Amino acid sequence: MSEQIASAWRLLPEYLSAHIVLSAAALGAGLLIALPLAVLAARRPAFAWPLLSFASLVQTIPGLALLALFYPLLLALSALSGRWFGVTFPALGFLPALLALTLYALLPILRNGVTGLTGVDKAAVEAAKGVGMTPMQSLWRVEAPLAAPVVMAGVRTAAVWTIGAATLATPIGQTSLGNYIFSGLQTENWVFVLFGCAASAVLAFIVDQALGLVETGTALRDARRIVAGVAALLVGTGLAVTGLARPNAASYVVGAKNFSEQYILAELFAERLQAEGANVRQKQGLGSAIAWRALVSDEIDVYVDYSGTLWANVMGRTDVPPRDVMLAELTQWMKEKRGVTVLGSLGFENAYAMLMRRARAKELNIRSLEDLSGKAGNLALGADIEFLDRPEWAALQKAYGLAFRDKRSFNPTFMYRALSSGEVDVISGFSSDGRIIADDLLALEDPRHAIPSYDAVILLAPKRADDALLQRALKPLVGAISVDLMRAANLSVDRDNDKSTPLAAARALESQIRK
Amino acid sequence: MPNLVRRSCGAADGSADMIDIDNLVLSYPSSTKPALDHVSLSIPEGQLVALVGASGSGKTTLLKTINRLNDPQSGTISLDGEDVSAIPGPLLRRRIGYAFQGIGLFPHMSVAENIGITPQLLGWSKPDIAARVRELLALVDLPADFAARTPAMLSGGQQQRVGVARALAARPKIMLMDEPFGALDPLTRDALGQSYRALHERLGLTTIMVTHDVQEAVLLADRIVVMEAGRIVADGTPRELMSEKAEPRVMELMSVPMRQAERVQAILSGAAHV
Structure with missing residues (x-):
């Protein structure tokens, strides 16, 4: 238990920084979009209905689905933009998460913005016109200050929603506090799940309090509260940005799909790369197709996939050749068609x-x-x-x-x-x-080879094809993990009592390999 | 009181008039009947004109058309010889005082900021604005230390005095007032009406005041314009409108204060006999 808590704490700076930066960016973008739209909708009631309906519709899409939908959308857009302008952008990670969460933040800001602005005392608005204010002057000097408390209440709601929904960014490759929750769910590590939920709740609570300070500041026309609240938010976001900025340079990114074996192997790879002096980050909990895409586009450098899966899903083959033939053909095809290096099989199957x-x-x-x-x-x-x-x-x-x-x-x-x-x-x-x-x-044995083989193979991203450090660190693992070793490692993470973390399981596995 | 009333018809005797309204037509999209139906009215400098009539007769619409809070479908308005349609609305309104029943003091600004708003929009210097605020507080009989208060701390009558001060801040020549004292208790209302009449004289203003209270109109105005269904149906001094030459309907309206006074008198004398 305490080992799991300690390992959760070690991951906190990275997960929390990423979570804060993502949430802050989404909330900021949401404000930039929703506030002008709220002004438009308040001035022209004809716009209010379609805008609010759209925002409500977005809200009814489950958060996870909304985030997932941006992946194919961005993939298609990136392909188009690559063809037309020669510019591509990542379909995984920060960008789709940002776009989806921004959409999510729109509704509360928009709704409260419209309510706040249309609720401003009609006499004050008439007086603003009467004393000779232009529409912009009336907005900035009279309507906005009077609507601010209601608008701020919407911003608070949006902030809490965004921080909560940002945990769903993990499966599309964006690190967040959701990494605890998703890896914890897969390995039935409830300490991790609780830790992730608690961290996200505490963050939401603190941000809500800071925004609450701004809200009461606008209501009481107390500039000190507004300044204090805004300063707290800016300092927190600033710290998170600097926290994220450090480890990025020249690091290796190890990917993992969303089950225990993958977490253990990713930890094993990371440990070995670090032992070689590399700077390592992990992208855990990726969907199967997403992990593959991320590798091909060099967003992750290495991960483990299974020969039968690649054979059917990537190569589109339906025949079932013997294990050795499949592995050889797969290795050759990957190199020629996708530039992906199959470093070798770890020595066990997950079939x-x-x-x-x-x-x-x-x-x-x-x-x-x-x-x-x-x-x-x-x-x-x-x-x-x-x-x-x-x-x-x-x-x-x-x-x-x-x-x-x-x-x-x-x-x-x-x-x-x-x-x-x-x-x-x-x-x-x-x-x-x-x-x-x-x-x-x-x-039971399969003497007629009816079931395709699912050799666990190490895949290297195109840009890491000739990377000496990766080869040095991971080549010794080829053929080194028997199915019994892997079963034992999986069991240590999956069992109900005396659970190990994936990292501890990876270290135990490492010591077994060295024997 | 000098008799300034001239029943002029629009542009005919033009340049001497401060406000010259010619043949205005305005209808709202929501209604088939026009809110203003070919309205013409000329008001010389220095006059205090009361616009009276039932609700929906077009008084407020006419008033708001003068400072371009409404734009007419046809017709022209000239202020001091200048066609208002050539002046952008906000700039025009900084030159015209406007006070209304809702008052509309800005609740997030101090009394001083409320009074100084139009000068500020016009780019006056801070010392000039501060001096003008002190001057106006004195003019509307409010203590100087009210400057720092917020509107919520004032009584209704005090708020309306601030509203009038705000309307006067940029030294307009013309004041438009829409039932300015309508929501006040009778005593405050009477006192404010009289103080405003005095200000009107002292500052040489030209004022149009919308009211549904005939008694107030008779007591304060040089001239009363009666509106009905978007048209002007009578226009003259209080005395003229109450004379026997007036139309019966108008006379009936105008004689309300007199009849009320008689009834009050009767009740009081009856009570004295008991």
Whole structure:
């Protein structure tokens, strides 16, 4: 527990700075856009309805979806702009997060802006005209100061929303306090999840108090409060910017998808790169397709992917060649078509595997899928929710003609429980899953190679193809991690009691490799 | 009181008039009936004219057309010989005093800042503005230390005095007043009306005052213009309008104060006999 808290604290400066800079930029951009629109809508009621409707509509899009939508949008825009103007921009990370959060911040500012401005005492507005103010003078000298308290209340709401929603920027490759939450959810590290939630809540609370000071300052016409509140916000943002500015130069970025094994391997890579004297940052919790895109566009320098996944999803192949052939073809294709270097396989697979309790398999004398095929009629299959619709299942049936007595779908946790309790006899799992050790399971062999191989391979970004430091640090890992080692490491992070952090698991794994 | 009333018709005798309104037509988009239906009116310098009439008769619309808070569909307005449509609205309004029932003091500014606003817009120096504020507070019978107060700290009558001071700050020649004392209690209202009449004389102003109170109009104005459905239906001194030559409807309206006074008298004398 205390080890996990300590490791959470170590990550705080980086995550918090990134979170603050992102939120501040989004809130600032939201203000710049929403305030003029609020003035327009207050002056011309015909604009108010469509503007407010649009902002409300944006608000109904789930935050995560809104952030995710900006990735393909920016990807397309970047391609267009690259073709027309020769300028491309990143579709991952800060930019899409900023755009989505800015949209999110619009509604409260816009709504309170319109309410505040239209709610200004009509007599004061008439007097402003009557004494000879131009519309701009009336806005700045009379309407804006009188509407300010209501507008500020909207800004406070927007700030709290933005800080909360910024935690959702993690899956699109933008570091934030959400890194705690997403990695914690995946590894069932509730300390991390709570830490991320608490940090984001405390940040939101502090910002809300500072803005509250500004709000009461505008209401009481007390310049000291306004100055104090604004100064606090600027100092905080300034500190965050300087905090972020430091580690950037010439550092390596290690990517990780969103499950335990990936977190452990990313930590392992980072430790090794640091041992070589490199400056390392991690981008964790990336979606599968996003991690690949980020590598190809040099936004991350290295990550681990699986041969079967790349074979089907990136190369678009449907055939299932033997393991060695697939790896060789993949390596060549990656280099030629995408400039990506496949440094080598780590030595284990994370493939779909049919699992049985060891004792039960022994009792039935089953070691491979061939053994299983004759006996399946008396057995029940438990599968995860998507497996029965996947090509792997079709391939298995074709190769071995597996006709089970019963087939049931579970979410992964319950699937393993159903196997332990004997409710089902065989399940579809993953070959590097730690529970294979914990529950003493047997992964059935696949002599006919029906299931594509999913070798864990190290991928290097195009610009790092000949990077000596990366080679020096990571080449020794090729072929060094057996599936048993990986299962043990995964188990140490995934188990319910005496959990390790991914970093601790990576260090334990490192010491095993050196033996 | 010198008899300044001339029933002039628009531009005919032109240049001597401070305000010359010719054939104004204005209708609001929301209504089919025009708010101003071919209105013409000439007002010589120094006159205090009361615009009276029922709600919706067009008094306020006419007033706001003079300082271009409204723009007419057709017709012209000249102030001191200058066509107002040639002057940008904000610049025009800095030259014309405007006070209205809502007062509209700026709640986030001090009394001094409220009074000094038009001079400030005109680019006066700070010492000049400060001196003018002191002068105006004295003029409207408010203590000098009110300068630092905020409007919320003042009574209704005090607020309206500040409103009048603000309207007078940039030394306008023309004052437009829309029911300026309408929301005040009768005593304050009477006192303010009389002080304003005195200011009008002392500063040589030309004033148009909208009121629905005939008694106030009779007591303060040199001339009363009666409006009905966007038209001027009577125009003359209080005495002329109350004479037998006036139309019956107008006479009925104008005789309200007299009839009320008689009833008051009757009640009081009746009470004395009991």
